[in-house]
Amino acid sequence: MSALVLARLLRAPGEIARACRDDHPDVRAIASTSLASIALGAAAFGGVLGSFRGGAQILYGAVKVPLAVLATLALSAPAFHALAAVLGRPWPMRSIVALALASAGRSSLVLLAFAPALWLMLDLGMGYHTAALVASGAYGVAGFAALSLLVRGLGEGKGRLTTALAFIGVFFAVGGQTAWILRPYLVRPRTPDVPFLRDREGSFTEAVLTSLTSAAIYSDRPYQIDERREIDSFDDKRMRSREVEEDFVEEGGQ
Amino acid sequence: MQAHASYVDALTGDAPPEPRADAPTNPPETSEIAQDKPADEGAPSFARTLLEGRQDGATLRDDAQRFAAGLALSALYGLSIGTRAGGLSILKHAAAVPLAPLAVAGLGVPALFIVLTLFDAPVDPPAAVKAAARGAATTGLVLGGLAPAMALFVTTSSSHVGAGVMAGLGLILAGIFGLRAFLGALGTPLGRASSGVRTMSGFALTGFAVFAIALSARVWWSTLPIFGGDL
Amino acid sequence: MSLRDLSVLYLVAGICCAVAIYRSSPAGGSRAAVSAALAVPLWPLWAPIALTAKRAADVPKGAAGGALARVKAALAEAVEASRGTPLASVLPAEAAARIEAEVERRVARHAELEALLRKEAFDLARAEARVREVERASGSGRALATARLDLDNVRRLSSLRDRDARALEELCALAEALRTQVTVARFSGSSAADIGGIVSEVQARVEGLGAALEAEESLRAEEPIET
Numbered sequence: 001m002s003a004l005v006l007a008r009l010l011r012a013p014g015e016i017a018r019a020c021r022d023d024h025p026d027v028r029a030i031a032s033t034s035l036a037s038i039a040l041g042a043a044a045f046g047g048v049l050g051s052f053r054g055g056a057q058i059l060y061g062a063v064k065v066p067l068a069v070l071a072t073l074a075l076s077a078p079a080f081h082a083l084a085a086v087l088g089r090p091w092p093m094r095s096i097v098a099l100a101l102a103s104a105g106r107s108s109l110v111l112l113a114f115a116p117a118l119w120l121m122l123d124l125g126m127g128y129h130t131a132a133l134v135a136s137g138a139y140g141v142a143g144f145a146a147l148s149l150l151v152r153g154l155g156e157g158k159g160r161l162t163t164a165l166a167f168i169g170v171f172f173a174v175g176g177q178t179a180w181i182l183r184p185y186l187v188r189p190r191t192p193d194v195p196f197l198r199d200r201e202g203s204f205t206e207a208v209l210t211s212l213t214s215a216a217i218y219s220d221r222p223y224q225i226d227e228r229r230e231i232d233s234f235d236d237k238r239m240r241s242r243e244v245e246e247d248f249v250e251e252g253g254q
Numbered sequence: 255m256q257a258h259a260s261y262v263d264a265l266t267g268d269a270p271p272e273p274r275a276d277a278p279t280n281p282p283e284t285s286e287i288a289q290d291k292p293a294d295e296g297a298p299s300f301a302r303t304l305l306e307g308r309q310d311g312a313t314l315r316d317d318a319q320r321f322a323a324g325l326a327l328s329a330l331y332g333l334s335i336g337t338r339a340g341g342l343s344i345l346k347h348a349a350a351v352p353l354a355p356l357a358v359a360g361l362g363v364p365a366l367f368i369v370l371t372l373f374d375a376p377v378d379p380p381a382a383v384k385a386a387a388r389g390a391a392t393t394g395l396v397l398g399g400l401a402p403a404m405a406l407f408v409t410t411s412s413s414h415v416g417a418g419v420m421a422g423l424g425l426i427l428a429g430i431f432g433l434r435a436f437l438g439a440l441g442t443p444l445g446r447a448s449s450g451v452r453t454m455s456g457f458a459l460t461g462f463a464v465f466a467i468a469l470s471a472r473v474w475w476s477t478l479p480i481f482g483g484d485l
Numbered sequence: 486m487s488l489r490d491l492s493v494l495y496l497v498a499g500i501c502c503a504v505a506i507y508r509s510s511p512a513g514g515s516r517a518a519v520s521a522a523l524a525v526p527l528w529p530l531w532a533p534i535a536l537t538a539k540r541a542a543d544v545p546k547g548a549a550g551g552a553l554a555r556v557k558a559a560l561a562e563a564v565e566a567s568r569g570t571p572l573a574s575v576l577p578a579e580a581a582a583r584i585e586a587e588v589e590r591r592v593a594r595h596a597e598l599e600a601l602l603r604k605e606a607f608d609l610a611r612a613e614a615r616v617r618e619v620e621r622a623s624g625s626g627r628a629l630a631t632a633r634l635d636l637d638n639v640r641r642l643s644s645l646r647d648r649d650a651r652a653l654e655e656l657c658a659l660a661e662a663l664r665t666q667v668t669v670a671r672f673s674g675s676s677a678a679d680i681g682g683i684v685s686e687v688q689a690r691v692e693g694l695g696a697a698l699e700a701e702e703s704l705r706a707e708e709p710i711e712t
Binding site: 074076083174180 | 304305407435
């Protein structure tokens with residue numbers, strides 16, 4: 001791990017991007033430093049998320065978040081290479097991999113920066129849903145940091161935006177599925193036993209589609225806390241996911 | 255340089271070497287060609303060779319190799335989506351995925367070439383073969399790139415429909431890129447034709463695109479076990 | 486197949502890549518072992534870099550790097566010798582730094598040219614063999630013209646590389662002569678005008694070297710495709 005490369009990842013993403021694109025001898029150092037950044041930054045952030053429950057979940061979070069990022073990159077890198085090639089950037093695989101690693105390394109450093117603040121907020125009693133939103137916001141900011149390096153690395157020329165969007169699409173699809181497999185990350189404190197991995201329940205895509213469908217079906221229904229709900233398909237436990245059920249109980253339902 | 259040479263002589267006592275006869279005095283002609291190249295940078299790569307082939311003296315053998323490489327990469331995708339069922343299904347999927355680009359190249363391209371020739375389009379057989387190779391190579395490259403991710407999706411989707419939808423999306427994406435590459439490669443010589451020929455050729459290419467989409471969908475739907483088909 | 490089966494296959498592929506990386510590592514030892522170990526879980530990311538990326542050691546230091554060190558040393562000594570004397574106005578530290586920076590840039594580009602010419606695509610023997618092969622096969626005029634153009638380009642690049650190496654060597658000699666001249670001028674009480682000529686000579690040589698190296702950029706754009 002090179003301190004100079006770390007500094008350049010944060011201060012001079014354009015230089016890093018150019019070195020990756022131009023197949024500079026620095027590519028090895030950039031890749032290894034980025035891997036170390038991902039391991040460190042994502043582990044710290046995952047550990048902080050796990051601290052919401054505490055106990056073993058801290059270790060699980062510290063292992064699973066970097067694992068999710070690295071697994072996503074490993075599975076997406078060939079797709080990045082192929083899409084970049086057909087969209088006008090037929091670069092060697094190593095250039096694309098180095099660019100992807102550098103982008104993820106930069107975002108992991110941003111997550112590392114967020115970790116202490118998030119830990120303090122959790123320690124001061126932030127609730128579950130707020131914690132999920134704040135974590136999502138941190139991921140969003142980290143994502144923008146990664147995107148700034150990626151777009152610079154793709155260079156000027158035709159197809160730059162399309163290539164970036166293609167990369168983002170693949171990353172979200174693969175990352176969503178990987179994250180879905182490796183959940184849970186943020187676990188309620190009252191959960192007695194927390195598994196390393198949940199049982200397989202559908203897939204990320206199916207969960208998104210189910211949520212969208214539910215939102216469309218129940219969007220016109222007023223949300224009531226104290227009244228007993230009418231028996232309908234919403235109360236059919238076979239239709240509800242575990243998170244919805246926990247929310248239902250927490251909000252004063254049956 | 256003469257004055258400098260004499261000063262160096264005074265210091266070192268040696269005469270400077272004569273300029274070599276084969277040393278270039280003007281920028282080479284190729285600099286003009288270089289400026290027409292696209293703005294993409296980067297070292298040479300397998301992807302560039304696969305998609306663009308050799309710029310000088312490309313033979314039928316080179317195009318055939320690119321075509322075969324594209325089919326091989328398509329088979330990789332088949333291997334990955336076959337992992338859901340495992341066993342013999344892996345091989346069935348690996349054999350079925352390349353069938354669509356093969357069918358389109360074998361059935362559609364010759365027919366298209368005949369129609370274009372009828373319209374007196376400036377397309378010769380080597381150009382058609384090169385375009386077909388580029389299309390198959392592009393489709394294969396995209397499928398090969400998506401293969402690892404697709405293996406994850408199909409093995410971790412609890413529902414068969416979900417796995418099938420993801421596999422289908424990958425095939426559609428690759429097919430779109432392959433068709434785009436083929437039409438782009440064929441469009442280059444057509445750009446030199448008269449407006450009438452270009453118009454008629456445009457209709458022919460549109461018809462080919464529709465045919466290619468329909469044929470690919472038919473082949474994949476009926477041969478891929480993940481969609482309920484069989485070889 | 487389940488995710489577990491896929492993971493086993495993934496790790497098997499990782500082990501194969503790790504062995505390849507370890508065997509291809511030039512140095513061996515702990516660095517190679519760490520690199521190989523990293524490949525087991527992360528081979529799709531690490532293997533393309535470990536197996537194919539340039540190493541800093543691959544960029545040849547050679548004669549060009551030695552020339553840079555000699556020029557730097559000579560200029561530093563010349564500046565030191567002229568400090569506090571009327572000679573300092575002719576060779577200020579800033580001018581020496583500018584010359585050094587320019588020479589460093591030229592040396593780096595020369596090293597790139599050296600690395601380029603070591604690739605198979607720029608091998609002179611290969612280009613000559615290709616022309617002979619096309620001639621024997623009675624290939625189309627276009628194919629023969631293209632092969633000859635490729636050969637000409639490779640010859641020109643080789644010639645540029647050789648010329649630049651000579652120019653760098655001459656520059657070293659000139660810089661060392663400058664150092665000697667400044668030292669003699671300092672102790673013999675010579676005026677600034679006596680060393681002004683050689684300083685101009687050094688600057689002109691650096692500029693001349695830059696012009697020759699920039700001519701190779703257009704040839705590099707024609708770099709053949711590597712498989």
